[in-house]
Amino acid sequence: MNLLQIQRNYVCAVCWSELMIQNDGLICSKYGDEHYGYVSRAYMERRRKEDHLDYLNAHWNLNPVLNPNTKSADELLKELGF
Amino acid sequence: MGIKGLTDRGLAFPEIGSIRKGAKKSDERKPGADLKYFRVEFDEREVESAEIFRRVYGNQPTEINILLPFNEIDKVWDAWHEAYTAGRMVARSDGEFLTYLLDVETGEVRVLGGHPKTPHPADGIVGFYKDSKGSKQPIKLRPVGRMKVVIPELKRLAYLTLHTTSIHDIMNLSSQMEAIRVMNSGRIAGVPLILRRRPKMISTPGPDGQRVRREKWLLSIEADPQWVKAKLLEIKHLSLPGNGLNLLPEKVEDLPVEMDADDDDEEYDDGETYIVDEPPEEYAPANQNKKMERPLTPDALKEALYKSATNKGPAGFDEKKRQEVAAALEYVFLSKDKRHDFIRWLTEGKTESIKEVDESLVMAMMRWLRPVYSPEQVAFIPTDPHAAQEASAAWSNFMRENGQLEMPF
Numbered sequence: 001m002n003l004l005q006i007q008r009n010y011v012c013a014v015c016w017s018e019l020m021i022q023n024d025g026l027i028c029s030k031y032g033d034e035h036y037g038y039v040s041r042a043y044m045e046r047r048r049k050e051d052h053l054d055y056l057n058a059h060w061n062l063n064p065v066l067n068p069n070t071k072s073a074d075e076l077l078k079e080l081g082f
Numbered sequence: 083m084g085i086k087g088l089t090d091r092g093l094a095f096p097e098i099g100s101i102r103k104g105a106k107k108s109d110e111r112k113p114g115a116d117l118k119y120f121r122v123e124f125d126e127r128e129v130e131s132a133e134i135f136r137r138v139y140g141n142q143p144t145e146i147n148i149l150l151p152f153n154e155i156d157k158v159w160d161a162w163h164e165a166y167t168a169g170r171m172v173a174r175s176d177g178e179f180l181t182y183l184l185d186v187e188t189g190e191v192r193v194l195g196g197h198p199k200t201p202h203p204a205d206g207i208v209g210f211y212k213d214s215k216g217s218k219q220p221i222k223l224r225p226v227g228r229m230k231v232v233i234p235e236l237k238r239l240a241y242l243t244l245h246t247t248s249i250h251d252i253m254n255l256s257s258q259m260e261a262i263r264v265m266n267s268g269r270i271a272g273v274p275l276i277l278r279r280r281p282k283m284i285s286t287p288g289p290d291g292q293r294v295r296r297e298k299w300l301l302s303i304e305a306d307p308q309w310v311k312a313k314l315l316e317i318k319h320l321s322l323p324g325n326g327l328n329l330l331p332e333k334v335e336d337l338p339v340e341m342d343a344d345d346d347d348e349e350y351d352d353g354e355t356y357i358v359d360e361p362p363e364e365y366a367p368a369n370q371n372k373k374m375e376r377p378l379t380p381d382a383l384k385e386a387l388y389k390s391a392t393n394k395g396p397a398g399f400d401e402k403k404r405q406e407v408a409a410a411l412e413y414v415f416l417s418k419d420k421r422h423d424f425i426r427w428l429t430e431g432k433t434e435s436i437k438e439v440d441e442s443l444v445m446a447m448m449r450w451l452r453p454v455y456s457p458e459q460v461a462f463i464p465t466d467p468h469a470a471q472e473a474s475a476a477w478s479n480f481m482r483e484n485g486q487l488e489m490p491f
Contacts, residue, residue, distance in 0.1 A: 005189050010170060015087035031087050037169035048093070049478075055094035056414065056470055058151040058232070058239055060463065061271035064456075065149060066237050073455040073462070080412055082405040 006038065013037030016044050084126035094416060098131060099124035101146070101231070101244040103251075103279070103301070113247070118279060118299045119144045122242070131236045138235045146277045148231040148303070151241060153271045155259050158230050161252045163223040165208045172221055173208035183208060186221070227252040231277065244277065244301070250284055251301040258303050265305075265313060274306035377468040380476040384428060387446045394449070396441035404444050408436045409462035410453035414470045420477055427480035 003026055007019045012028035012035050019038065020029040028035035071079075089096050102121045105114035119142035124132040139146060150158045163175040167186060173193075174182040180200040183193035186209045193200050206223040213219050229244040246252065263270050279299040288294040305313075374382055411421040422434035429439060436444070451464040464470055 002189075006170070009189075012087075013169065014085070015090040017087070017090065028087075030090070034086055037166075039170075044091075047091075051093045051095055052416070052474055053471060054152075054157075055239065055416065058095050058241075058271075059461075061153070062149055062151055062232060062239060063460075065234060065272050065274075066232070066239065067460075071457065071460045073457075076455070076460055076462070077405050077409060080409055082408060 010038035010040055011044050013039045084128070084132065085123050086126050088125040089127055095151070096240050097230075097243055098128045098238070098240045099242040101242050101277075103246060103248075103299070116299065117142075118281075120146060120277075120279065122146075124242075131238060131240070134236055135233065144279050146231075147234055147306075148275050148277045149234055149272055150259075150270045150275065151230055151232050153263075153269050155256075155263065155270065158270065159255065159259060160226070160228045161256060162226055163202065163206070164226045165206075165221045165223045167209070167211045167221050173223060175202045175223055178202055180208075185209070186211060225249045225252050227255060229255065234274070246301055248298070248300065250282070250298070255301060255303060262303075262305055274309050275303050276306060278302045278304060377471045377475065380427075380472075380479040383450075383472050383476055387428065387443065387450060390446035390449060391440065391442035394442070394445065396445055398448075399441040399445050403448050404436055404439070404441075406453050406455075406462050407444055407447045407451060410451045410464045411436075411473065413453075413461045413463060414473045415477065423480055424473060424477050427476055 003021050003024070006026060007021060010019060010026075011017060012019060012030070014035040014037070015028065015030055016039070017028050017030040017035075019026045026038070027033050085099065089098060091097070100123050102123070104116050105121065107114045122135060122139075122143065124135070152158050162181075163177055164171055165173040170184075171182065172184050172186055173180055179196055179202060180193045181196045183191070183200060185192050202223070207220040208223060209221040210218045211221055225247055227244075227246045227248075230241040231244055232239070232241050246255075259270060262273060262275070266273060278301070280302045281297050282300045283295045284298050284300075285293045286296050286298075374386065378386060408421065411424060412418065415421050415424065421436075425436055425439060426432075426434045428443070433439065450466060451469045452466045453462040454465050455461075456463050464473075
């Protein structure tokens with residue numbers, strides 16, 4: 001697989017930024033050689049799609065433990081602008 | 083030192099750092115020295131979280147309180163054999179069969195999603211690369227374990243990834259998580275756990291090929307003793323005749339208050355709970371009595387909502403119901419714009435404001451979402467198990483139809 005193919009199909013493993021060709025190698029276009037490794041674009045897209053439901057699940061599972069509080073339903077609706 | 087750019091991924095449930103067992107690598111080809119404590123690194127921008135962590139645990143913690151964010155072990159814990167070269171994954175295996183294999187010469191993906199069925203190679207070699215001297219070196223599969231953990235003291239819906247490449251850790255953690263899951267009726271999310279490093283003598287390959295026993299500081303997750311006590315009390319209580327209400331010697335009020343968060347009862351204060359006590363709607367397509375399979379596709383959802391609105395009308399409607407539906411959609415989408423998009427999708431572009439939605443359709447949404455106010459979550463939560471997924475799919479579909487196919491959530 002040549003560098004252009006890797007650049008097209010992969011992104012930086014740490015920040016998911018585009019990759020850039022430099023000195024016959026690939027580096028993160030945002031953080032240069034401070035970041036190491038690539039992940040496929042397909043993986044990044046799948047993770048982004050899953051993220052929303054992951055957040056909702058984690059919120060449902062953990063919010064009572066992490067942020068216990070006593071706001072009422074009416075206060076919440078008011079806060080949301082209703 | 084912090085990690086740069088980890089939170090640039092733009093995720094709602096972000097990874098903000100990592101927990102590792104070894105020191106930083108001094109030689110790229112060798113792992114860093116094994117430590118007796120955890121090396122915890124946060125994203126550079128997570129200054130506040132890093133500060134709270136240091137204050138609570140210091141710089142060389144050997145024990146960390148953790149929570150697991152999901153009930154499904156495979157969503158929390160990745161345990162594979164993986165092979166890497168030049169920074170990218172070349173192969174992944176479940177120990178029996180390869181699930182992914184990349185031909186390093188051609189760049190062609192030879193195995194994807196376990197197809198075609200390819201056995202895990204006995205020697206673990208999945209390819210070769212040429213080192214700096216030009217000699218051929220094997221690329222080998224090695225065990226890798228990653229666990230998503232939330233640190234309660236940070237009070238953040240964000241996780242750190244615990245990394246290990248020890249087969250002993252992987253076996254240990256897998257069985258410990260399974261034991262907690264079994265003990266807690268299938269639930270692992272939110273159980274207060276303690277992540278520890280424990281010394282253990284294990285057999286490792288020596289320089290002359292012979293096995294030698296060495297002390298290694300392995301990983302262990304253990305349920306918080308207070309939680310275990312409460313759980314045992316609950317089991318004892320359930321095993322007694324008549325649930326043993328009058329027989330238990332232990333005082334229930336002795337249990338730690340936070341244990342309530344793990345109860346399944348979902349009780350809320352009177353006056354702050356709004357439960358739609360109608361039975362869940364059984365969505366059926368026109369002229370059929372068969373129940374539709376959930377989650378519904380976007381088209382089936384729209385059809386079911388309009389059918390329900392037509393059949394049941396606005397009975398039970400008041401303005402508060404409209405607000406509750408809007409608040410539940412806000413919870414699902416975490417965004418006013420997305421909620422507006424959803425209403426535009428549902429009304430075929432007639433309006434984006436729920437205030438202009440027909441009362442019968444509002445009630446149909448109410449029966450679909452079944453929102454309940456949770457004072458703990460400070461949110462109207464849809465209690466229908468498929469509603470959030472169906473709403474998200476409808477929104478994605480709408481965006482796709484509008485030419486924003488690759489737009490992430």
